[in-house]
């Protein structure tokens with residue numbers, strides 16, 4: 001790449017980043033995917049994220065979209081209306097993301113019988129972001145028991161673990177992240193509000209790994225881009241000025 005081309009791509013990147021506001025929250029709701037679709041790089045273009053998974057009990061490691069509006073699926077605990085939790089009732093969540101338990105018909109990229117892994121612990125689903133984030137919120141579906149299905153979110157920056165959030169903390173009255181509206185149980189749905197890097201005492205993270213203690217799904221991943229992204233705005237202006245000369 002020539003120096004001019006590189007300069008131009010830096011400008012383009014800066015301008016693109018500059019279009020987002022400082023308070024922007026980016027949401028991944030898994031909309032637009034087919035029930036059973038294996039998710040990996042589909043959200044790269046729209047959300048700058050790559051998703052991968054590990055299933056401790058299988059020879060395949062698949063994160064799969066699950067349509068919570070359906071009935072008669074392989075796991076009706078993942079169908080709305082939700083029985084309990086702070087999203088109880090007919091909360092319209094559409095697709096959620098599961099760790100797939102079987103490999104029926106996966107050859108075409110769409111699992112024929114979407115079902116979440118029930119082994120305890122089940123495995124993990126990882127979100128690798130292109131840019132550093134300073135906050136994250138998410139939905140937890142069908143986590144039955146915080147103790148039996150011990151689950152957590154691990155945050156990494158440049159490959160180093162920087163924070164670990166135990167899902168037990170949301171229901172433990174003594175914990176910093178306690179949220180009295182969160183109720184776990186069969187067919188439950190709970191939204192965890194944005195947890196900021198400040199809350200966690202970290203600068204930020206670029207990878208979020210959900211460790212799944214058992215059968216469950218995650219959804220509505222909300223992230224806050226790091227302010228550093230917006231510092232590029234000044235650089236963008238410099239680029240424009242230089243090109244005009």
Ligand SMILES: [Ca+2]
Nearest residue numbers: 029093094095
């Ligand atoms: Ca959704």
Ligand SMILES: [Ca+2]
Nearest residue numbers: 105108110112
């Ligand atoms: Ca198929």
Ligand SMILES: [Ca+2]
Nearest residue numbers: 075115116215
């Ligand atoms: Ca299941």
Ligand SMILES: [Ca+2]
Nearest residue numbers: 077142186187
């Ligand atoms: Ca269940």
